[in-house]
Amino acid sequence: MASEKVMTGDPIEFATGMKKLLNNKDHSDIKFLIGPNKKVVFAHRCILSARCTVFKAMFSDLSQKNGTADNSSFVLSDMNLDVFLAMLEFLYTNCITLTPKIAIEMLATSLEYGLDDMRKLCCEYLEENLGVQNACDCMQAAVTYGQEELKKSSLTFIEQHTDNVFKSKAFQELSEDALVEIMKSDKLQMDEADILRYIKEWAAVNSAVMKKAVSEVTKHVIQWVRLPILSPQEIEKLEKDNKKDHIIPVDLFSSAWKFHALNQPDPNNALAKKRAGTTPRDHHKNLS
Structure with a gap:
């Protein structure tokens, strides 16, 4: 007697068929009002409940309050419409269409809604599409959302393209925590004097934005600047300059x-350790 076996059909054909239900008013029993303009998106309660515990709890709460969740509306005024539709695409088809514009926000949404497979797809997409303009954004997302593999990939890219990445606008927008992770690296392809210059530029921008003193903005980041690998003449000059801005602690x-x-x-x-891009100086024979 033959044993029981699950035979798998074509997943693409299934996903294509399921996608036809996406935002389809026919047979829908729930709708969402998305974004500040409250754009209407139709959905099917049974599918969302089966695929996402957050939606299951949401609908259960509504049923307990109103006796039914049929034809009810949920207002998600803080949700981006493209992001919400992409999430629904994943819930309906187990596939997701990502773009550079929404990928990081999709990562945040995957964590908010407990969609681990979607999280993995977002991280994979970001890692595959790392570039000079988005490396800092990906690093920031990795640090903010605790994504270690994405952090490693982003840091590796930054190490390999340090000069261009540090010149990017996104570098100025890094948080203190994300910048510290970069500053810990031994593999940055840049001399320490130049790194310090970019740190000061970052500090000036963030001081203005946060309305805090430059010294306060940099207090954790500056601890990772490698002063010992600079020459005595460079350190002496920095001490003189430091009397103006007090960025570097005594x-x-x-x-x-x-x-x-x-x-x-x-x-x-x-x-007291050279980075990959450190310019040679006479005293470096004494470095560890």
Whole structure:
């Protein structure tokens, strides 16, 4: 006697058929009012409930309050229409059409609605489409939403294209936490003097936006600047310049001068280590 076996049909054909139900008023029993303009989107309660626990709970709550969820409306005024339709496409077809414009927002939505497979697809798309203009945005998203693989991929791209990425507008929009993750890297293809210059530009922009002192904006990021790999002449000049903006704490200068005074490797000092793009200096023979 033959054993029971699940035979799988063509998933593309199934997805194509299911997509015809997307935002289709026929037989729909729920509608959403999306965005500030309250654009109407029709949906099917049974499909959304089966595919998403958030929607299942939402409809259950409504049924308990009103006795039925049929023909009810949900207002999602903060939701982007394209993002919502893309999410519905995934729920109906298990496929999703992503674009650079919505991919990061789709990642956030996948986490909000507990759609782990959609999260994976969003991360995969972002990793495959990393570029100079979006690398910082992807790094920011990875840090914000705790996506380690996306963070690794984004950091690798930034390490390989440091100069162009640091020049991008998105670099100025990085959060403190995201910039710290970049500053920890040994593989940045840029000299420390130039890195410090870009950090100061980032700080000036964010100081104006956040209406905070530059020194406050940079207090965590600046700790990762590697002063010991700069020459004594460069450090001396930085000290003079620092009297104006007070970006660099005194203890960082003290540590740098101590390294130069001892004139020997310090394997315990993470800041006394060259990056991949560090310009050679005479004292680098003493670096760990």
